Amino acid sequence: MGDKAQSHTGAAGRAATADRPASVRNVVLVGHSGSGKTTLVEALALTAGALNRAGRVEDGGTVSDYDEIEHRQQRSVQLSLVPVEWGGYKINLLDTPGYADFVGELRAGLRAADAALFVVSAAQEAEAVADTTRAVWEECAAVGMPRAIVVTHLDTARTGFDEMVRLCGRMFGGDDPDAVLPLYLPVYGPEGPDGHAQATGLGCPLSRCVFDYSSGERRESPSGAGLEPRIEEARARLIEGIIAESEDETLMDHYLGGGEIDLKTLIGDLEKAVARGIFHPVLAAAPAPSGSRQGLGTVELLDLIAGGFPSPLERPAPEVTTPEGAPRRGIHCDPEGPLVAEVVKTASDPYVGRISLVRVFSGTLRPDELVHVSGHGLTDRGHEDHDVEERVGALSSPFGKQQRVLGHCVAGDLACVGKLSSAETGDTLSGQDDPLLMEPWTMPDPLLPLAVQAHSKADEDKLSQGLARLVAEDPTMRLEQNQDTHQVVLWCLGEAHMDVALDRLRSRYGVQVDAVPFKVALRETFAQSAAGRGRHVKQSGGHGQFAICEIEVDPLPPGSGVEFVDKVVGGAVPRQFIPSVEKGVRTQAARGVAAGHPLVDIRVTLLDGKAHSVDSSDAAFQTAGALALREAAGDAAIHLLEPVAEVRVLIPDEYVGPVMSDLSGRRGRVVGTEQAGPGRTLVKAEVPELEIGRYAVELRSVTHGAGRFSRSYARHEPMPPGVADRLREQDAGIA
Template sequence: MVERTSTAQGVNGRVVVAERPDDIRNVVLVGHSGSGKTTLVEALAVAAGAVPRAGRVEDGTCVSDYDDIEQRQHRSVQLSVVPMGWERLKVNLLDTPGYADFVGELRAGLRAADAALFILSAAAGVEGVSGATLALWEECAQVGMPRAIVLTHLDTARADFEDMTETCREILGGGRSESMLPLHLPVYGPKAADGHRQVTGLIDLLTEHVYDYSTGERTETPVSAEQRAQMEEARGRLIEGIIAESEDETLMDRYLSGEEIDLTTLVADLEKAVARGSFHPVLIAAPPPEGARQGLGTVEILDLIARGFPTPAEHSVFATGSGGKSSAVACDPSAPLAAEVIRTASDPYVGRLSLVRVFSGTLHADDTVHVCGHGPADTGNHDADERVGGVSAPFGKQQRPLPQAIAGDIVCVSKLTRAETGDTLSAKDCPLIIEPWAMPDPLLPVAISAHSKADEDKLSQGLSRLVAEDPTVRLEQNPDTHQLVLWCLGEAHREVALERLRSRFGVQVDVIEHKVALRETFATTASAKGRHVKQSGGHGQYAICEIEVAPLPEGSGIEFVDKVVGGVVPRQFIPSVEKGVRAQALRGVAAGYPLVDVRVTLFDGKAHSVDSSDAAFQMAGALALREAAGSARISLLEPISAVRVVVADEYVGPVLGDLSSRRGRVLGTEPAGLGRTMIRAEVPELELSRYAVDLRSLAHGAATFTRAYARHEAMPAQLAESIRKSAN
């Protein structure tokens, strides 16, 4: 933002070590898929001297998107941290996936960071700013996280700098033009035949300098008359915006009276407003030319991070101690340790690696720490002391050893075999648990089975490691369908989860059709006789029972009533009849689904003094129930989910129509604030298997939903008949 005299640290791979929390900046990059986050991270790493060429460390691998899956799929699927030095500071850049399926990694990055850069492609226009990007912007606003905007892809034919900045003000800034203004204007080269205009430099509106980046090195050039006229209006708006956010209430009056406000005051007020999260500057970025050192805008972005973004001491988290009292954690290297596992991964050489944000205290290699997790599902493995292995700085696939990690830093820790993502690391004599961050609920079911016997032996361990690494994957052993189900956030998330099982944990699985827990019930009353009589020499089998089956209200289960008189069925065999009836009810009587909500009344039967037995009457009871089903109308019951959809107002109509097409019953709508509407509906679970994917497509990422089991109810006769035919 102003002229610099300091040089970058960590040049050519040297480890950057921070001695104080004030020397650290943790910045997360947020943006839609394809906006250029990873490209920008690599360009900043080159500009800071952290790597010698575009995003490559000494072994030739990338500093971000280095994972094998990311390399094959050509997209970010996990959070990565790239540390670098700038102006005697350590800057940790957190590169997050832009695809909605990996929002869990994004939320982890938001938790670990103290400020955010929103990377928006000018070529995407309104679509790049609305939807999920707007939701994340508002989420950061709720916690007061400072934010800046970086515009990329300004060299495309349809990109327009003025239109894009205005779009950002309207959508993200809520129309408050004074709180979201550009610090620079682009300088364009001549237009090419295909309509592209290369951005070759920047006009700094505060210093009134023009910088040329066309050679890959930032050089100052003279200001032309055209450029001075271009910057005049924009500079005036920027100065007024800065003054409006200034803590000096007299500054605006002085400015309006014609007083010239000095540059030092403007820059200081700008930096304070950015750090408070009340002013959101708009910057410009483009990758460097092949083999060059500085990409367009990289120096300006690093300067903003160093001078305008807050230190870790300004990021508060709350932790609960052994006494049950919650309090803010102090960012003090000499305080008791309080750290959080942000991400968990497996390395083929060092085993489990935990990416850790240290909020308080100092973490040393070989320290013994207390590991604690969340929720009633936690076992002893989430509440135990464990010895830390090495502490290192992540840099692509490399791990660069560190002697320690102070409060505010982000490091990798090895050999924490019990710690999972979201767990707290604290001093063993002062155990703490940090309040967890919100994670999205996975709503796309994927039923799996082991591919072979060898895979079956490794499946349990592989799944447990997968769930430990990725808390947005939920594992379920469905008690009704007996299927093993992975719940994921979307199709891309599913593919990555299955690929990790195969490539990292050596487990091959098959995806099978996901079953919904249907049930059966009697819609009418019916009577039947169960006759099991066999004679084949010696003792035979003899049992006859007569029953009546009547429907009951929902939730009644199976009710068995004994109305036998005269001892026609001996008392010792009546429980046998009930056992046979209940066993057959579990197997179903029409399509193989459990029978529920009926009263079975035993009112008559016959027995033989020699040939009757427990097994014979069990068989007779089962036969009687099947016979009764043959003369009654059987209803198939399907589970109904209570669904709540929160959607941007402009997509309410399409979402309501889609819910109706899924046999849903809309119960009502109500405002959800910030241009959103909440829709309440009841939808059959059979229609929700792919709803997580379809809703995202329908509302362009501007909708979320929750589901909860409500009840079972009879499905339409035509659909029930189709299911019965396929089952038989």
């Protein structure tokens, strides 16, 4: 891409600022865990001058120093923003976790960005790269987001750079693998003792130059004779790829006729094709040697971001409505337009409280401004709809643990906002006089349950507040107060997500909790008709208690609930006490009659009874009704009913057999399969919920991370006797 951005303007210790949208580039880094995203971000920050030569910020930390949980768990668990300056542009680098449990952070990064860098490691298995990145690539393609590819770990490569380029062409190129081509070729030094050669420079096919990084500083030299054949071959393919995507239809004829195309024209057309999301260059990158400033490929990558990736002006804003749902047109990336911003991340700081990372889509956000905060559409995740007015606190730009003060944030830029006490991830900030709402981005459905209880009485008082703050930060987590099992359940995306939730409750909110076995909401029903007599007669001086009722219980079809029928004749049970009997029956049914689970799908018929003119009462007949139902249950077979879920599993074709076999082993019934796109199959099954409590984890194991599933309640149905007996034994052992 040339040397146009060599005179960078970044400086350590100073906040990167932007006064106009055209000077902003928002880039999200996507890649498998271990692909080197965070290392690449630090290398880019070092090259841009945001870090010192030791790779540290002013306080001695690095750009990745933010969350203590990340240090304890030795992996990225949240979205982080690193702003740098390069060639007069402010580049917001959005580093996302690569682990599947934190895909919600990835989606937030995609929402905040205008382009994506896909980071793939040459040291990782090709299948892992394909399985974990293809779906995100297709998601970006669906919205036309520009993408480039960065290959890392060339010094420990399992797969050579040329083979990685071919793999990326097959994975990401679709029908046009020539839309994925290398922009630079790595130049290698001699092999080391481990048999791997170190990449020491990059050859540029377009300019026919070599950029040597062996000294830790980028130096330009002509390509040597040994590199020229590779350069010329790559140059021919690259020029043809650029011309094929060019808007100038005369270039192809000129080129095929033997004409030379001006380098400036080629670079201009390349940048346009990248910005339009139809051409995807591949680059190589490596961190700088110790004490050096420039890592391999970092200058080229920053040049590509500045020149080839679009500004926020070139990307459409998400759809906006009023809080009541009426469409609102005319929202553009205009600093003078109405304020529309979105909270893409929420975090808590022990000293300054809640911090909201905000992307401004329209208008200009300023400190101490009164804004409208709208949050709608996430009630199923434990987030009640809300519309409140709040005053914006200080604006800042994050850098590691530092927060550097900003005077304002223009449309297209990102900033951290302090003291928004009610704002949650996904909320919209808008003008006080013109409240607006952006539809939340698609959130993955959390399908791994974690039942928790307070460790001590002191923790009980803090538990609800801690859980509320936890789900406010992370909308991929769902909080459930289960009325059937009386458990507090956090629904998570996986085990790592679960571990982070527990860690945050303990370390950030000071709440000690214990994980307890998750209970599935079972039901009971009568397997046959039965009769019962409830007799509640007591005399204790003064008014006594007298109530007798006789009932008959019949099973009903699934989904019928509890029906109550009055067939009393002759006033054996006075009219005023018949509702009392019904209340007693329904109360006992809710408590269960065998294993303590709610009783459903029965008809209870009141046939006869007796009353006393003085001692009968509402309470006495409630008790008699409950006793009658319990006696009927003692003479009948009671079935345990378990919930059955409709499960839809989306997998690559090669995993259909193992997945169907696994579902059958879970007492599941496969009800059908269908093609869901090239190379992918949707398996539909009905599976007891007792068998899929950990399916979110186990499906990943069966499909090597490539499978996805959804579930929905279908019905309750009788549990096999053997399973019911085993469950009763477990409950008895716990008791």
